[in-house]
Amino acid sequence: HRDLHSFPTRRSSDLYKVGPTRGCGGLAVWHNGELYGSRNYRTHKVIANGPLRTIFELGYEPWQAGDRTIREVKRISIDLGSNLSRFESRFQAAGEQDIELAMGIVKVEGDGEMTYNLKSGWLAYYPPADPAHGRVACGVVTGAVKEMRYLDHAGHGLLIARTKSNQPWIYYAGAGWSKSGDFPDRSAWTDYVEHFCRLLSNPLT
Secondary structure, three states: OOOHHHOOOOOOOOOOOOOOOOOEEEEEEEEOOEEEOOOOEEEEEEEEEOOOEEEEEEEEEEEEEOOEEEEEEEEEEEEOOOOEEEEEEEEEEOOOOOEEEEEEEEOOOOOOEEEEEOOOOEEEEEOOOEOOOEOEEEEEEOOOOOOOEEEEEOOEEEEEEEEOOOOEEEEEEEEEEHHHOOOOOHHHHHHHHHHHHHHHHOOOO
């Protein structure tokens, strides 16, 4: 395998083929201006497999982010009826330095539009239409995060934030299909992502 940052920006006529990119809300370590993603998972464990929620955990072999060795355990929760799933990652890196993380959405060639709100903590993308299949819109929600920033990098829109080694990093990511009837245009998808973010900031008690 090569490091993620050595791959070119994808070119595809497929509906949403992502290859080695960050795809639709993928996570990577951001180090010295480059993306460093994990390889394939090596361990897995099912936590719950009920009719309303499925939870599973993935363990990754160590990989290099520049001169740093990174380890990751990721827990994913998928809820019935929600377009956005919960991701919780714990990273380990040598030393006491913080880790910068990038949550990304790869862009499709054409007239797609990336929208973000750093204060609230969300990123939404409504891509160009595929003549046969419509659009697959993508979203990332973190909620309010201190010192988060947005970058365009290597064909991606990225939210970049800082976390500490061994601390859980939680965010939500997912997609919506234009032909489902729920997200016929960009504003419908953006409204959904923004509303999800508001609910996250004001949970039920």
